[in-house]
C-alpha cells in the first residue's frame with residue numbers, strides 16, 4: 001500500500017479518534033523511523049515516551065522471540081515466574097512494596113483510584129473517597145481517569161461524569177488548601193505535566209502537598225506514566241522532585257513497546273485489595289513481563305537514567321542557544337532529562353510541520369509547545385541536527401514579536 005491508500009482505508013475502517021500525522025511508518029530501528037518511500041526520520045518522540053531503548057532493540061526482539069516459544073499467556077489464575085521477578089525488581093526501584101500489573105496507563109491510574117477508595121473504606125474505615133488533581137494534567141481516557149484529567153476538552157460529551165473528583169489550578173497553593181475536606185482521600189499528580197506542555201510543580205506547591213500528606217493523612221499518587229523509567233533523569237521523577245508518593249503508576253516505556261501498566265504501592269495500602277476485588281485478563285502476562293525485565297536490565301547496564309540526565313541538560317543548553325539566535329521566537333525551554341518542552345511565542349503548527357518535512361518527528365502540545373521525548377539512547381549528533389533545523393525554521397517563520 002502507498003501512503004494515500006493507507007490514509008483512505010484508515011478513514012474508512014477506523015474510528016476517527018486520532019489526529020494522525022501525515023506519515024505512515026513502515027519500519028523503525030534505533031532512533032530512526034522509515035516511511036513507505038524509505039525516507040528516514042529522526043525520532044524525537046519514541047512513540048510518546050515508549051521506546052526508551054530505541055526501536056526494535058536486538059535484545060528486546062530476542063527476549064520476545066524466546067519467551068513466545070516458552071509461554072505467552074496463561075492467566076492470573078496461575079503463578080508465573082516472569083511476573084514475580086518483575087514485581088521484585090520494580091519495587092526495588094522505589095519505596096513501594098507491591099505491584100499490580102495491567103495493560104495501559106489509564107488502567108494503572110484507574111487501579112490507583114479504586115485502591116485509594118477501598119483502602120479508605122475497608123482499612124481506615126473513613127468516608128474519604130475524593131481525589132484532587134490539577135489543571136493541565138492528563139491521567140487517561142477511561143471514565144474515572146478522564147474525570148481526573150484537568151483538561152475540559154478530554155471530557156467533552158462524556159457526561160455525566162463520576163463523582164468524587166476535584167480539580168485545582170496547578171501551583172495554586174491556596175486553592176489546593178481550600179479544596180481539601182474531610183472527604184479527601186488522595187492527590188494524584190504528574191511530577192512534570194507531559195500532555196499539559198512540560199509544566200513543573202512549583203517548590204511551594206510541592207511543600208503544600210507534603211504538608212497535606214503529613215498533617216491531613218492524604219495519600220499521594222504519582223502518575224509516572226510519562227515521567228518514569230529514567231525519562232526525566234532520575235528513575236522516577238518523584239525521586240528528584242521531592243515528592244514522596246504512596247502509590248506510583250507506570251506504563252508507556254515499561255515493556256519496551258509492548259502494552260503494559262503497573263501500579264506500585266505500599267504494603268499497608270495494598271492490603272485493601274483481596275482476591276477478586278480487582279484484576280485484568282492480560283495483566284503481567286509472561287511475554288510482556290519478560291520484555292519489561294530485559295528493559296530494566298539494559299537500562300541498568302547502560303546507565304540510561306544518568307545518560308538521560310546528562311543528554312537532556314546538554315540539549316536544553318543547546319536549545320537556549322537557538323532561542324538566543326532567534327529572538328522573539330521561543331518563550332521558554334522547560335523539562336528535565338529527556339523530557340523537554342520548547343514553548344514558542346506563537347502557535348507552532350507550521351513550525352512542527354516544517355520540522356517533520358525536514359525529517360524530525362516530534363510532537364506539538366497545547367498549541368505552542370514543541371515536545372521532545374526521544375529514546376534515552378539518542379545520539380547527541382541527532383539533537384545537534386534537530387537544533388540546526390529548528391534554528392533554520394524559526395529564523396524563517398513568523399515570530400509573533
Ligand SMILES: Cc1ncc(COP(=O)(O)O)c(C=O)c1O
Nearest residue numbers: 104105106138139140194225226
Ligand atoms: C501522565 C499520563 N498519565 C496517563 C496516561 C494514559 O496512558 P495510556 O494512554 O497508556 O492509557 C498518559 C498517556 O499519555 C500520560 O501521559
